[in-house]
Amino acid sequence: MNKQASVETPPLSHARDLTRPGFYVKLVLMALVNAFGLYGIFASWAQEQWGILGFLVVTLIIADYVYFSKRAIPAKYLFPGLVFLAVYQLYVMGMTGWVAFTNYGDGHNDTKKAAITQILATSEVEGDVSYPLTVVERDGELGFAVVQDGQPLFGTADEPLAPLDGATVDGDKVTAVDGATVLQLNDIVQRQDAVLQLRVPMSDEPEDGSLRTRNGSTATQSLPALHYDEAADTLTNTEGVVYKADDKVGNYVAENGDVLKPGWRVGVGLDNFKYLFTDSRVSGYFLGSLGWTFAFAILSVLTTFALGLVLAVIFNDPRVKGRVVYRALFILPYAFPGFLAALVWKGMLNRQFGFINQTLLGGAEIGWLTDGNLAKLSILMVNLWLGFPYMFLICTGALQAIPAELTEAGIMDGAGPIKRFFNVTLPMLMVSVAPLLIASFAFNFNNFSLIYMLTGGGPNYPGAPFTVGETDILISMVYAISFESQKQYGLASALSILIFVVVGIISWLGFRQTRKLEEIM
Amino acid sequence: MTTSVSTGTPKRSAGQASLAPAHRRPKGWLWRWCKEVGWKHLFALVFIVYCILPLLYVLSASVNPRGTLTGSNQLFQSVTGEHYSRLMQTGFPRWMAHSLYVSTATAVGTVLMAAAAAYAFSRFRFKGRRGGLTFLLIIQMFPQMLAFVAIFLLLLSLKDVFPQIGLGQHLGLIAVYLGGALGANTFLMYGFFNTIPKEIDEAAKIDGASHAQIFWGIIMRLVSPILAVVGLLSFVGTYGEFILARVVLQHQDQYTLAVGLYVWASDERNAPWSLFAAGAVLAAIPVILLFMFLQKYIVSGLTAGGVKG
Numbered sequence: 001m002n003k004q005a006s007v008e009t010p011p012l013s014h015a016r017d018l019t020r021p022g023f024y025v026k027l028v029l030m031a032l033v034n035a036f037g038l039y040g041i042f043a044s045w046a047q048e049q050w051g052i053l054g055f056l057v058v059t060l061i062i063a064d065y066v067y068f069s070k071r072a073i074p075a076k077y078l079f080p081g082l083v084f085l086a087v088y089q090l091y092v093m094g095m096t097g098w099v100a101f102t103n104y105g106d107g108h109n110d111t112k113k114a115a116i117t118q119i120l121a122t123s124e125v126e127g128d129v130s131y132p133l134t135v136v137e138r139d140g141e142l143g144f145a146v147v148q149d150g151q152p153l154f155g156t157a158d159e160p161l162a163p164l165d166g167a168t169v170d171g172d173k174v175t176a177v178d179g180a181t182v183l184q185l186n187d188i189v190q191r192q193d194a195v196l197q198l199r200v201p202m203s204d205e206p207e208d209g210s211l212r213t214r215n216g217s218t219a220t221q222s223l224p225a226l227h228y229d230e231a232a233d234t235l236t237n238t239e240g241v242v243y244k245a246d247d248k249v250g251n252y253v254a255e256n257g258d259v260l261k262p263g264w265r266v267g268v269g270l271d272n273f274k275y276l277f278t279d280s281r282v283s284g285y286f287l288g289s290l291g292w293t294f295a296f297a298i299l300s301v302l303t304t305f306a307l308g309l310v311l312a313v314i315f316n317d318p319r320v321k322g323r324v325v326y327r328a329l330f331i332l333p334y335a336f337p338g339f340l341a342a343l344v345w346k347g348m349l350n351r352q353f354g355f356i357n358q359t360l361l362g363g364a365e366i367g368w369l370t371d372g373n374l375a376k377l378s379i380l381m382v383n384l385w386l387g388f389p390y391m392f393l394i395c396t397g398a399l400q401a402i403p404a405e406l407t408e409a410g411i412m413d414g415a416g417p418i419k420r421f422f423n424v425t426l427p428m429l430m431v432s433v434a435p436l437l438i439a440s441f442a443f444n445f446n447n448f449s450l451i452y453m454l455t456g457g458g459p460n461y462p463g464a465p466f467t468v469g470e471t472d473i474l475i476s477m478v479y480a481i482s483f484e485s486q487k488q489y490g491l492a493s494a495l496s497i498l499i500f501v502v503v504g505i506i507s508w509l510g511f512r513q514t515r516k517l518e519e520i521m
Numbered sequence: 522m523t524t525s526v527s528t529g530t531p532k533r534s535a536g537q538a539s540l541a542p543a544h545r546r547p548k549g550w551l552w553r554w555c556k557e558v559g560w561k562h563l564f565a566l567v568f569i570v571y572c573i574l575p576l577l578y579v580l581s582a583s584v585n586p587r588g589t590l591t592g593s594n595q596l597f598q599s600v601t602g603e604h605y606s607r608l609m610q611t612g613f614p615r616w617m618a619h620s621l622y623v624s625t626a627t628a629v630g631t632v633l634m635a636a637a638a639a640y641a642f643s644r645f646r647f648k649g650r651r652g653g654l655t656f657l658l659i660i661q662m663f664p665q666m667l668a669f670v671a672i673f674l675l676l677l678s679l680k681d682v683f684p685q686i687g688l689g690q691h692l693g694l695i696a697v698y699l700g701g702a703l704g705a706n707t708f709l710m711y712g713f714f715n716t717i718p719k720e721i722d723e724a725a726k727i728d729g730a731s732h733a734q735i736f737w738g739i740i741m742r743l744v745s746p747i748l749a750v751v752g753l754l755s756f757v758g759t760y761g762e763f764i765l766a767r768v769v770l771q772h773q774d775q776y777t778l779a780v781g782l783y784v785w786a787s788d789e790r791n792a793p794w795s796l797f798a799a800g801a802v803l804a805a806i807p808v809i810l811l812f813m814f815l816q817k818y819i820v821s822g823l824t825a826g827g828v829k830g
Contacts, residue, residue, distance in 0.1 A: 040683055052682050074641040074645040087696075091675065092665070092668040096671040317558070330572055334812065339783065340782065344578065346786060347794060359594045452764075496668065511658075
């Protein structure tokens with residue numbers, strides 16, 4: 001408590017005063033941050049992840065500056081949150097924007113270099129050489145021993161075939177090797193994965209191919225089926241067909257249209273968007289889903305708001321005793337975690353065994369979740385159950401905030417209860433509730449877990465190019481495109497961009513509404 | 522009050538009213554009471570059934586000795602605790618622990634980062650302050666989960682550099698959740714921070730307190746109600762979050778409750794329905810308790826726009 005001193009000199013931050021624990025806390029934290037950052041820098045260097053490397057270097061320098069400089073005090077408080085915001089919100093949004101204009105996805109997962117390596121490694125043709133094989137383990141490493149023109153040869157995955165000393169040859173087969181173990185059939189069976197995967201190069205030239213075995217007793221020669229010509233950027237197969245790199249589609253394509261897989265990521269411009277809107281195989285499903293998304297969000301808001309409002313008005317009556325208990329019970333569906341509610345309803349709505357059909361409807365087999373239109377109805381009903389308590393709560397709050405004088409004035413002017421409600425209460429209520437309705441719309445527009453858990457987007461359309469169902473809203477369609485069936489990240493991201501646009505417009509409307517409201521109030 | 526609640530029927534309340542003969546009732550008051558108030562009790566009863574039927578159903582299914590969906594259709598036919606004890610031998614306790622760990626870590630991180638940011642915006646005047654506030658306002662319009670495809674791809678490449686925060690790791694998931702911390706909560710806190718008079722920190726400054734001391738020692742104590750609300754909302758939101766957890770956590774050993782219970786319930790053929798029901802009951806308890814506590818804040822509009830996930 002050295003007050004006197006600090007009044008005269010500007011206060012020293014305790015994180016800077018060597019005699020206070022604050023300094024050491026800061027030192028330890030910053031040491032950890034630097035250790036983490038440096039580790040990441042070396043790791044990304046080793047992995048050749050230049051983007052991550054650059055980001056880490058810049059962030060680390062800023063962090064050290066911010067926390068060791070006397071200035072930049074606000075930055076000390078903003079920095080941690082901003083780093084997370086930058087990586088996990090801004091960057092991923094930007095990345096969505098980038099991926100939307102590429103063909104990223106199954107078959108186009110990586111760079112061109114990786115694609116070439118993969119193509120060469122997976123394309124093989126059988127050569128015409130074959131030998132009786134002996135599988136040998138030397139120094140803990142598996143290798144193949146064969147006899148060529150009476151000369152025993154040995155090689156492993158890393159060493160090409162080379163003459164072998166100290167081998168006992170019986171006819172055309174090696175039977176024993178000095179200082180190494182010959183694997184018997186039992187051993188080979190036990191380690192068959194390793195044996196079957198082993199490729200022993202014939203020589204230093206990749207063109208000569210390699211030895212492999214399919215049965216453990218015979219080795220056959222595998223030749224690379226394709227030859228890569230770096231200068232011309234072409235791949236040629238054994239029959240002389242030339243595959244040219246096509247950077248528009250990200251594949252090696254032959255003149256007759258044959259395509260080598262995998263390809264690589266390339267920008268495809270607006271193709272993903274064009275595909276969604278104009279390709280007749282998809283646009284029907286897409287536009288259907290778009291319409292249903294809007295219908296679902298609007299109807300959800302309207303039904304929950306209507307029911308919540310009705311209940312709020314009815315029970316905003318001091319003559320009704322026990323309102324507190326009613327209110328606590330009405331709020332239960334809201335308090336129950338949403339994802340669990342969706343799953344419970346899914347069980348209750350089951351066609352054959354569900355509670356609704358079996359107990360309430362006496363054994364009817366109504367396909368609540370398996371028929372397209374009924375599934376949509378069920379989704380709305382479940383969302384009504386989930387959502388009306390929230391509307392009930394906020395409407396109750398808003399109703400209680402409306403001054404009683406207004407209602408009294410209405411009575412004095414001779415307005416009946418219905419007229420009073422529509423001309424006085426509702427407009428007043430909308431002032432405070434409208435932004436929440438817009439927020440609720442935006443929330444339901446992306447209510448992935450309800451749809452995914454209740455129907456999974458089904459019933460699915462047969463024959464669609466990707467898994468899409470009648471109750472899929474846009475975001476569940478994004479999920480289906482990117483993680484179910486074939487993964488098409490590019491297309492999924494394009495769809496996400498469209499959702500971003502819609503959500504942006506809705507929020508902007510909501511924002512304007514709130515500002516307008518502030519002017520009113 | 523409580524008697525009329527327990528039955529809610531006009532008959533009983535009428536009897537109760539007749540106990541007070543001091544007021545003379547005008548003719549036909551019972552009819553009028555039914556018309557104006559009584560039907561509301563009936564209405565309430567109907568809605569209470571609608572509200573709690575699914576909850577009763579899941580509770581009943583969780584104690585039903587027959588473990589299947591069909592067997593669960595007669596409510597509370599017989600009662601057994603066997604599913605709850607069997608639950609403890611499954612992955613459920615681990616999922617619960619993961620959910621609590623991820624949600625708690627996210628809640629604490631969110632509160633700290635959002636409070637620090639709100640403090641900076643509320644107490645310092647610096648270049649880019651207005652711009653920063655506007656930027657956060659715009660950012661908060663776009664829920665982070667819309668970019669889940671890119672989040673998946675990002676964590677996929679992070680996995681090579683930082684395996685601990687890459688795909689399939691709880692820390693990675695927490696970091697993703699924390700990315701949404703500033704956007705969603707800074708404004709809520711900013712408004713509340715502004716209500717703390719500046720004179721308090723000025724007085725402390727004159728007494729020689731540093732900015733850190735003012736933040737930790739004074740402001741954070743004065744704003745503790747909003748810290749609690751933001752923390753609890755963040756906890757509840759993370760606890761029920763599904764899509765990001767589904768995308769990031771790929772292995773059954775790592776699931777959170779939302780993902781694990783989804784997998785159980787969506788297994789149509791041999792769904793362990795009673796196990797799911799028992800798990801759902803246990804999983805719902807913390808959230809229901811928190812919500813009962815948070816109810817008054819929701820009504821007061823403090824959490825305006827906080828639609829629960």
